[in-house]
Amino acid sequence: MPQHTRPRPICRACDGFPVVAITTGSRHHDGTRTTLPVTCTACHGSGTRTPARRSVNA
Numbered sequence: 108m109p110q111h112t113r114p115r116p117i118c119r120a121c122d123g124f125p126v127v128a129i130t131t132g133s134r135h136h137d138g139t140r141t142t143l144p145v146t147c148t149a150c151h152g153s154g155t156r157t158p159a160r161r162s163v164n165a
């Protein structure tokens with residue numbers, strides 16, 4: 108029986124890539140480029156879109 112992977116709601120803000128490394132333009136002493144890890148603020152690094160919270164009726 109084939110396994111069906113449940114379609115996960117991909118975060119549209121980062122398109123499934125929650126953490127990206129950006130180059131700052133500067134370099135380390137060893138010549139490697141300095142990168143900064145940036146976490147998607149929309150999904151907080153999960154890469155998936157969190158379901159919209161329903162308003163709780165008090």
Ligand SMILES: [Zn+2]
Pocket residue numbers: 118119120121122123124125147148149150151152154155
């Ligand atoms: Zn995201």
